[in-house]
Amino acid sequence: MHFDLIVIGMGLSGLMAAKTASESGSKVLILGKGMGALCLFSNTIDLLETLPKGMKLDEGLSQWIKDHPQHPYSKVGAKIVEEALTSFTSLFPLPYSFVSAGDGNSLLPTGAGTLRPTYLIPTTMVAGASVREQGGLIVGFKGFKDFYPDYAATLLGCRSLTLPPFRTFHEEITAAGLARSMEKESFREEIGREIRREMGNETRVGFPAVLGVRDPWGVKKGLEETIGAEVFEIPILPPSIPGMRIFNRFKEWLVQRGVTVLLGHSVSKAILRGRRCEGIRVSNPPLSSFYSADRYILSTGRFVGGGLVANEEKIYEPIFDLPVSQPRSREEWFRKSFFSNLSHPVHQAGILTDSSLRPVDDKGERVLENVWIAGSILAGHDSTNEKSREGVEIATGYMAAKCAMKK
Amino acid sequence: MDIKTEVLIIGGGATGTGIARDLSLRAIPCVLVEKGDLASGASGRNHGLLHSGARYAVSDPEAARECISENRILRRIAGHCIEETGGLFISLSEDSPQFRERFLMACEEAGIPTALYSRDQALELEPELNPDLLSAVKVPDGAINPFELVRANAKDAERHGAKLLFHTGITSLLIDQNQVRGGLALDLLSGEDYKIEASFVVNATGAWVNQVLKLAGLRIDMALSKGSMLITNQRLNQRVINRCRPASDGDIVVPNETVSILGTTSVRSEEVEDFEVTPPEVSLLLTEASRMIPAIRGARLIRAYAGIRPLFQSGGTGGDRQISRSFALIDHGERDGLKNLMTITGGKLITYRLMAERTSDLICRKMGVDVSCSTHLKPLPVVAESLRPKDRLQKIAPGGEVLCDCELVRREELEEILETMQFRDIRDILHRTRLAKGTCQGGFCVYRLLGLLHESGLVKESPNKVLKAFLEERWKGIRPILWGGALKEEELIESIYKGIFNLKDSVEFGVGSSE
Ligand SMILES: Cc1cc2nc3c(=O)[nH]c(=O)nc-3n(C[C@H](O)[C@H](O)[C@H](O)COP(=O)(O)OP(=O)(O)OC[C@H]3O[C@@H](n4cnc5c(N)ncnc54)[C@H](O)[C@@H]3O)c2cc1C
Numbered sequence: 001m002h003f004d005l006i007v008i009g010m011g012l013s014g015l016m017a018a019k020t021a022s023e024s025g026s027k028v029l030i031l032g033k034g035m036g037a038l039c040l041f042s043n044t045i046d047l048l049e050t051l052p053k054g055m056k057l058d059e060g061l062s063q064w065i066k067d068h069p070q071h072p073y074s075k076v077g078a079k080i081v082e083e084a085l086t087s088f089t090s091l092f093p094l095p096y097s098f099v100s101a102g103d104g105n106s107l108l109p110t111g112a113g114t115l116r117p118t119y120l121i122p123t124t125m126v127a128g129a130s131v132r133e134q135g136g137l138i139v140g141f142k143g144f145k146d147f148y149p150d151y152a153a154t155l156l157g158c159r160s161l162t163l164p165p166f167r168t169f170h171e172e173i174t175a176a177g178l179a180r181s182m183e184k185e186s187f188r189e190e191i192g193r194e195i196r197r198e199m200g201n202e203t204r205v206g207f208p209a210v211l212g213v214r215d216p217w218g219v220k221k222g223l224e225e226t227i228g229a230e231v232f233e234i235p236i237l238p239p240s241i242p243g244m245r246i247f248n249r250f251k252e253w254l255v256q257r258g259v260t261v262l263l264g265h266s267v268s269k270a271i272l273r274g275r276r277c278e279g280i281r282v283s284n285p286p287l288s289s290f291y292s293a294d295r296y297i298l299s300t301g302r303f304v305g306g307g308l309v310a311n312e313e314k315i316y317e318p319i320f321d322l323p324v325s326q327p328r329s330r331e332e333w334f335r336k337s338f339f340s341n342l343s344h345p346v347h348q349a350g351i352l353t354d355s356s357l358r359p360v361d362d363k364g365e366r367v368l369e370n371v372w373i374a375g376s377i378l379a380g381h382d383s384t385n386e387k388s389r390e391g392v393e394i395a396t397g398y399m400a401a402k403c404a405m406k407k
Numbered sequence: 408m409d410i411k412t413e414v415l416i417i418g419g420g421a422t423g424t425g426i427a428r429d430l431s432l433r434a435i436p437c438v439l440v441e442k443g444d445l446a447s448g449a450s451g452r453n454h455g456l457l458h459s460g461a462r463y464a465v466s467d468p469e470a471a472r473e474c475i476s477e478n479r480i481l482r483r484i485a486g487h488c489i490e491e492t493g494g495l496f497i498s499l500s501e502d503s504p505q506f507r508e509r510f511l512m513a514c515e516e517a518g519i520p521t522a523l524y525s526r527d528q529a530l531e532l533e534p535e536l537n538p539d540l541l542s543a544v545k546v547p548d549g550a551i552n553p554f555e556l557v558r559a560n561a562k563d564a565e566r567h568g569a570k571l572l573f574h575t576g577i578t579s580l581l582i583d584q585n586q587v588r589g590g591l592a593l594d595l596l597s598g599e600d601y602k603i604e605a606s607f608v609v610n611a612t613g614a615w616v617n618q619v620l621k622l623a624g625l626r627i628d629m630a631l632s633k634g635s636m637l638i639t640n641q642r643l644n645q646r647v648i649n650r651c652r653p654a655s656d657g658d659i660v661v662p663n664e665t666v667s668i669l670g671t672t673s674v675r676s677e678e679v680e681d682f683e684v685t686p687p688e689v690s691l692l693l694t695e696a697s698r699m700i701p702a703i704r705g706a707r708l709i710r711a712y713a714g715i716r717p718l719f720q721s722g723g724t725g726g727d728r729q730i731s732r733s734f735a736l737i738d739h740g741e742r743d744g745l746k747n748l749m750t751i752t753g754g755k756l757i758t759y760r761l762m763a764e765r766t767s768d769l770i771c772r773k774m775g776v777d778v779s780c781s782t783h784l785k786p787l788p789v790v791a792e793s794l795r796p797k798d799r800l801q802k803i804a805p806g807g808e809v810l811c812d813c814e815l816v817r818r819e820e821l822e823e824i825l826e827t828m829q830f831r832d833i834r835d836i837l838h839r840t841r842l843a844k845g846t847c848q849g850g851f852c853v854y855r856l857l858g859l860l861h862e863s864g865l866v867k868e869s870p871n872k873v874l875k876a877f878l879e880e881r882w883k884g885i886r887p888i889l890w891g892g893a894l895k896e897e898e899l900i901e902s903i904y905k906g907i908f909n910l911k912d913s914v915e916f917g918v919g920s921s922e
Contacts, residue, residue, distance in 0.1 A: 037902075040899065040902070041902050041903075041906055041907060043907070110907060110908050110909060111854075111907070111908065112854070112870075112871055112874070112908035112909075112910065113870075113871070114871065114908055114909045114910065115909070116907075116908070116909035117909075143808055145808050145809075145810055145818070145855050145858075146855070147858075148855075148857075148858030148859075148861060148862065150858075150861055150862050151857065151858050151861045151862075151870055154861070155869065155870075155871070162862075172807070172808070172809065235907055236907075237851070237854065237903060237907070238899070238903065238907075302898060303894055303895040303898045304895055304898050304899050304902075306895075309891075310889075310890040310891060310894045311890055311891060312690075312693075312890050312891075330686060330890065331686045333889065334886050334889060336683075336886070337879065337882070337912075338878050338879050338881075338882035338886075338901075339875060339878070339879060339905075339910070339911065339912040340912065341911075341912045344901075346894075383906075384901060384902045384905050384906040385905060387906070387909075389906070
């Protein structure tokens with residue numbers, strides 16, 4: 001089958017690219033092995049750690065761009081980053097939407113009782129931003145091994161409550177299982193009563209971020225009614241339920257728009273002729289098929305997603321075998337100390353591009369004409385340490401599609 | 408809380424705990440101090456090979472004879488710490504056939520039983536072996552769990568009245584005229600110090616012996632040799648695989664429960680505490696070990712680690728591989744005129760019992776008591792519940808919490824251990840379970856362990872401080888092997904701690920710190 005655009009990789013950048021391209025009226029195919037880092041790490045939308053509270057977004061970005069000419073944000077430009085964020089948030093109308101607390105970052109509590117700066121937050125997390133000043137009750141579930149209310153509460157200056165095991169669970173309690181239970185009114189009432197009994201003078205109650213996948217706002221409201229206090233979510237270990245919400249919303253929207261969405265499909269090979277890609281071989285065992293398009297966007301992520309692969313000697317890109325900018329030898333990939341205040345050089349490795357996000361070699365020569373690059377596979381940034389993961393994904397996914405669909 | 412005893416033993420490795428057991432079985436009161444946890448020195452950082460002695464047969468016949476004799480005793484008294492795998496010495500095309508003949512003869516002379524296998528026989532036993540091998544010699548090598556061994560000795564010693572103090576270092580020796588009378592001990596966790604008066608002091612500090620001797624103005628000639636090892640996440644061989652050639656780097660692969668351990672290197676070191684596995688060592692080990700077992704090339708590594716061999720140099724030149732693996736018992740009364748102080752060092756993990764026997768014999772002679780050693784006759788107690796994954800799987804109750812998914816460690820198991828031990832440090836519990844020993848090396852489960860410790864009120868400082876210290880320590884073993892699947896998983900783990908949890912080097916957002 002032939003498309004205007006094929007997007008390879010179904011993380012946040014790929015989804016943004018598919019959305020943007022389909023809005024321009026193109027016939028789009030998006031395919032991916034899995035749901036990408038989105039469902040592992042994305043709870044909120046990070047933009048940049050160094051966006052102090054009160055600083056305007058374009059101001060902070062412009063400064064960053066000036067200081068980091070090779071950064072993906074510098075390729076996109078502050079204006080388009082903002083445009084891309086608006087396009088993203090438009091997918092999430094109230095009540096479950098993404099908001100920023102005024103200008104700059106908010107500090108949200110985490111499962112380790114720390115505070116974490118982030119830019120856009122889902123409305124179910126907003127009330128957590130002031131937990132350190134205002135206190136609260138942090139609630140967890142006995143038998144749920146990925147959240148320890150006492151640990152987080154002590155560090156946040158809150159009280160904690162561990163709910164006893166509930167009849168609902170016959171197997172190990174997982175985030176997904178909890179999220180499903182949370183969607184049941186009977187379960188909410190059962191725990192709500194228990195919490196109400198334990199409430200002191202707290203006015204807010206923090207839960208691990210498992211307040212349902214389909215209707216988190218409804219779950220929040222339901223809990224608030226039984227408990228009689230404001231409820232918020234706290235991001236925890238992967239998998240990320242809030243990330244799944246984002247994924248599901250994109251998928252639903254794309255399918256509705258007529259985009260072809262193939263999950264569980266991985267590209268085994270790109271067929272190249274000269275500097276053009278002519279098609280891709282896709283495997284979905286036991287089947288293997290061929291798809292072609294005028295243009296392609298590569299948004300396969302880094303090592304976790306399989307966009308980059310490292311062997312003993314070097315880092316390579318497995319689909320197009322694109323040049324990967326990287327430290328000279330493996331010895332230089334990581335620093336001696338894990339918590340070094342300088343980031344590990346391997347994180348800066350990735351695909352180099354020109355200003356239109358097309359891949360180039362180390363001399364700056366364009367290597368492919370009809371392929372654009374988006375997301376965390378791009379060289380020159382460190383999403384974890386800069387806290388730029390979702391921002392870079394959204395901005396470059398949007399920009400790659402805009403560039404690809406020009407003319 | 409000053410203490411009086413007959414013998415003060417410094418060092419809680421195999422040698423020190425072995426001496427504590429031997430003396431207490433002879434009803435001689437003793438106190439052991441160890442500055443870390445049990446087996447935190449070389450006894451917890453070695454290859455885990457129950458030597459048959461074959462490795463030393465050609466070059467070091469005395470060490471070989473010690474090994475085979477102790478090998479037989481340990482099978483009897485410490486069967487639960489040992490897997491009787493057997494071992495093969497394989498010859499590849501580049502290995503000299505003359506060496507194999509000398510090797511067979513030397514084994515015979517040392518009393519090490521052998522059998523010669525053809526290529527096909529060897530491949531049938533060990534399908535992953537390099538098909539280019541020429542022949543293999545079977546020897547009674549095995550795998551030994553050093554932690555279990557040391558813990559069993561410690562437990563038996565305590566049972567017979569010995570006192571064992573951990574996280575306690577000896578900071579000076581009490582010397583009166585020409586005689587040592589004990590030492591000054593420092594509790595490294597509480598900062599408390601006190602005197603331990605003793606008639607005899609045994610320095611069983613392995614690679615640290617000269618640091619202790621320095622307290623008395625003495626020193627002996629030691630060569631410290633760093634050896635590095637790599638662990639794969641699956642067991643590639645059923646038997647210990649050695650190369651049939653003069654002992655060299657990367658020529659042993661020891662199976663250990665569900666993994667294989669490749670080793671070792673030999674690099675002269677000045678450092679006893681702060682050392683690391685270097686990238687050239689990793690490459691060397693992979694190149695050499697994959698000559699024997701080619702599948703090692705594609706295997707997922709889970710950790711690199713290293714230990715320091717305390718080698719006693721009785722003169723002579725040559726590389727560290729030539730220094731005898733036999734041990735040295737030094738009577739400083741005779742050698743230096745400082746009475747009742749002795750040093751026991753060198754040797755091997757598996758000769759610890761013999762080293763303890765000789766040391767205890769010397770003390771008895773000096774005390775003028777006539778009780779003979781019984782450690783070779785009495786079996787060691789079983790300390791831990793079975794650690795085999797199959798047994799663990801059966802224990803998981805429906806709805807039970809498995810905190811460590813790689814090694815199937817249950818919450819209840821940890822709670823039981825916490826009840827029976829005096830918890831002082833997170834390392835104490837890590838040494839006693841399989842938690843954090845699997846593929847992710849604690850990347851996921853240590854947060855959970857801290858959650859549990861915090862709930863039980865056992866973490867006195869900020870749990871994140873402990874968490875960060877663990878991750879930093881873990882990094883030493885992970886960093887050298889980060890490529891392929893390991894790097895992929897590490898990206899995830901770094902994103903959790905630095906990303907989702909926002910843990911940082913110094914600045915930490917939380918109560919009590921400024922933003
Ligand atoms: C890489 C490598 C591989 C090896 N492989 C094998 C093998 O496969 N099979 C085998 O049999 N042997 C092997 N060995 C040898 C074996 O590990 C050692 O010979 C043995 O463990 C030494 O035990 P130890 O008790 O004498 O010393 P250690 O285990 O080092 O114990 C000394 C202890 O003293 C403590 N200490 C030091 N200073 C003080 C102080 N001032 N106060 C209190 N405590 C103090 C230290 O913390 C340490 O725990 C290997 C060694 C290495 C390094």
